[in-house]
Amino acid sequence: MTTVAFIGLGAMGYRMAAHLPQHFDSVLVWNRNVDKAKQHAAEFNTQAVTLAEAAQADIIFSCLPTSHQVDEIIHQVDIKSGAIWIDCTSGVPDIARTQATYLKSKNVSFLDAPVSGQTIGAENATLTFMVGGDAEVFDKALPAMQALGKLIKHVGGSGAGFAVKAVNNMLLAVHLCAAAEGFTTLKAHGVNLNEALDCINASSGKSGVTENVLSQRIFNRSFPNTFALLLLAKDTGIALDLVRDAKLSAPVIALSQSLIQAASATSDADSDFSAAVKMYESWSKITLE
Known part of the structure; x- marks a missing residue:
C-alpha cells in the first residue's frame, strides 16, 4: 500500500488533494491552519495529520506559495527514507537543485513539478504538470501525478520544471x-x-x-x-x-x-x-x- 501526503491546502492544493482518495487507500493532509486540514478530511475522506506524520508517507506532494516555505518544511522534518517528494509550487530552479541534492543525501527523491490550469483544472484533475528531476523517479511518481493531471511531461533535470x-x-x-x-x-x-x-x-x-x-x-x-x-x-x-x-x-x-x-x-x-x-x-x- 502506498501512502500519499499532501502539504499545503490553499486554493490549488485543497482541490488537488481531494482526488487522491480515489486512487490511494491512505491519504494524509497537512496545512498550517489545522482546521482547514480537518475540514478537508471530513469532506474528502483524507486524514488530517501532523507535519511529522505527513513526512512519513511514501509520496509527498507540496503546494505552497514559495520555494523558501517548502525549504523550511523540508529541513524541519525527518522524511521517510525512500520517499518521493513532489513539489507543485511555482518555485525557483536553483532552490530545486539544492533541495534535490539535500534530499538525496537522506535517501529521498525530489521532483520539481509545478502545475498549470488554475483552480478549475485542480478541481477537474486536468492540470498540466511540468516536471524536473531524475527520469526514473519521474516514472515511479507518474501514477500519483496522473491522479491530478491530464498532461504530464518530464522536461529535464532538477529545476527544469520550475x-x-x-x-x-x-x-x-x-x-x-x-x-x-x-x-x-x-x-x-x-x-x-x-x-x-x-x-x-x-x-x-x-x-x-x-x-x-x-x-x-x-x-x-x-x-x-x-x-x-x-x-x-x-x-x-x-x-x-x-x-x-x-x-x-x-x-x-x-x-x-x-x-x-x-x-x-x-x-x-x-x-x-x-x-x-x-x-x-x-x-x-x-x-x-
Missing part, C-alpha cells in the same frame, strides 16, 4: 499586458469590445488571455481570486532571473516584468492576477467592460 513554469507565467504576463493595451486602444476608438474579442479569438492574435481571461474575469468585472497578482509578480521575477543567469537580452520580458511588479505594488494584496489591467485603466481612464 523554469518552464516561470516562463509560462511570464508569457501570461506578456499576453495580459498586451491585451490590456490593445483593447484599451480599441475602446478609445469606439469599438465594441465583445465583438472585437470574438474576431481576435478566431484570428492569429488570440492567446489564453483573450480566450479565457478577458471575458471571464475582466469584461464582466468579476476578477475572481484564483491566482494572486502577487504570485504572478513573483513568477515573472523568477523568469527574469533565468534570463539574466543565461546572460541574454529579453526586453519584452524585462518590460512586462516591470509592469506586473508595478501593478502588484499598487493593488490589494489579495488581488487576482487579472486585476493588473486596473493599472492601465487608471492611466487611460478607460474601463475594459
Whole structure:
C-alpha cells in the first residue's frame, strides 16, 4: 500500500488533494491552519495529520506559495527514507537543485513539478504538470501525478520544471499586458469590445488571455481570486532571473516584468492576477467592460 501526503491546502492544493482518495487507500493532509486540514478530511475522506506524520508517507506532494516555505518544511522534518517528494509550487530552479541534492543525501527523491490550469483544472484533475528531476523517479511518481493531471511531461533535470513554469507565467504576463493595451486602444476608438474579442479569438492574435481571461474575469468585472497578482509578480521575477543567469537580452520580458511588479505594488494584496489591467485603466481612464 502506498501512502500519499499532501502539504499545503490553499486554493490549488485543497482541490488537488481531494482526488487522491480515489486512487490511494491512505491519504494524509497537512496545512498550517489545522482546521482547514480537518475540514478537508471530513469532506474528502483524507486524514488530517501532523507535519511529522505527513513526512512519513511514501509520496509527498507540496503546494505552497514559495520555494523558501517548502525549504523550511523540508529541513524541519525527518522524511521517510525512500520517499518521493513532489513539489507543485511555482518555485525557483536553483532552490530545486539544492533541495534535490539535500534530499538525496537522506535517501529521498525530489521532483520539481509545478502545475498549470488554475483552480478549475485542480478541481477537474486536468492540470498540466511540468516536471524536473531524475527520469526514473519521474516514472515511479507518474501514477500519483496522473491522479491530478491530464498532461504530464518530464522536461529535464532538477529545476527544469520550475523554469518552464516561470516562463509560462511570464508569457501570461506578456499576453495580459498586451491585451490590456490593445483593447484599451480599441475602446478609445469606439469599438465594441465583445465583438472585437470574438474576431481576435478566431484570428492569429488570440492567446489564453483573450480566450479565457478577458471575458471571464475582466469584461464582466468579476476578477475572481484564483491566482494572486502577487504570485504572478513573483513568477515573472523568477523568469527574469533565468534570463539574466543565461546572460541574454529579453526586453519584452524585462518590460512586462516591470509592469506586473508595478501593478502588484499598487493593488490589494489579495488581488487576482487579472486585476493588473486596473493599472492601465487608471492611466487611460478607460474601463475594459
